[in-house]
Amino acid sequence: MNAIWIKDPMAILADGAERGVVAGDGKIVELVAKGAQPKTNAAAFEAGAHVVLPGLINTHHHFFQTLTRAVPAALDRELFPWLKALYPIWARMTPEALDLAMTAAMAELMLSGCTTTTDHHYVFPAGLEHGLDIEVAAAQRLGLRALLTRGSMNLSERDGGLPPDSVVQDEDAILADSKRVVDRYHERGEAAMVQIALAPCSPFSVTTSLMRETAALADRLDVRMHTHLAETEDENRFCESLYKCRPLDYLEDCGWLSGRVWLAHGVHFSAPEMPRLAKAGVSISHCPCSNQALASGGCPVCELEAAGVHIGLGVDGSASNDASNLMQEVRAAFMLQRGRYGVNKLSHKDALRWATKGSAACVGRPELGEIAVGKRADLALFKLDELRFSGHGDPIAALVLCGAHRADRVMVNGNWTVVDGAIPDFDLADLMRRHQAAARRLHG
């Protein structure tokens, strides 16, 4: 076994690991306590300048939206008009542009300390039917652990939905491709690097039939399910008008109150709805920046957790955040929720917990999100050598409070994916040049 000892860190988010952690065979094999030596024969990585966290896990994103950050037509709009401004632009994406968008999103996440990400890819215009294949290849090139979701939309304006015809597919095509990508790419087991989930986009862009058939297919294939829910008051009104019920009732009616499910946003759940989510084992991806940018509201994290619902963290798509920086999202979550709940109900450690252990529950991977023996060796190491940290006391609190935004080292499955603040063998400047050019062409 080629083991590595992350030795004598400045600080580490784990109990009984003052002298660091030993990784081998892709797992954490040992925590080294104060005054102890590793029992495993391991090469030392001197971590005296590093604060060590469990790798951060991003539970909601739309990578393709990195091509449409800060688009003038979508500025200063709430969700529905914001989507209507962007759908026609997304419909013009090419396979090359999509590849650049996905690569850019994942690179940005990795450099912010992310070791596992999800992506909700739901736009499949003509010519981009193989979006998931492009995405899997990009994740594998970068070495990022990924739970990629085969999203879908089949309820267009013509049938009372929000999106135009140009970005929807029919139900048979969606279900056939969903099965194809699960059969082809979904890995099982604790070391899995690529997994697939099924993810109809939202109540206002998908038919009831597709919601139900997707749930049945996910059961048959034994994969997770994801969608947007309880994001805005507009969505509540849409469900009341079309389905004569609230979004959660609609979800239940579609067979979606299941432990396979994690939901993006969860802003507008009522108090009686929260225990229903908990009982079913549904978890929530909290997306604080997106919710603030679109003025959607704020997720009631403390009430949800008190009811027994797991809370993870997501950056959401890069047209509503508009960044893909997960460490900054930890700070945003802390600030938003501290303002809401006060100093006694939550601390910076809660925000870090959402981005790690809470997010691991969202993606259904209990082997991730913690620095403990037997968990996967997914770690994020930060230095406190920028002006913003100068004068700090508690190093872990400093990451959140001073605004850490770039990891110095990141490890996935025991392999370094970020070294000295960069992705090895990866030309970031070239990617940015091509990505910006693709975005310009798309905006028209």
Ligand SMILES: [Zn+2]
């Ligand atoms: Zn979203």
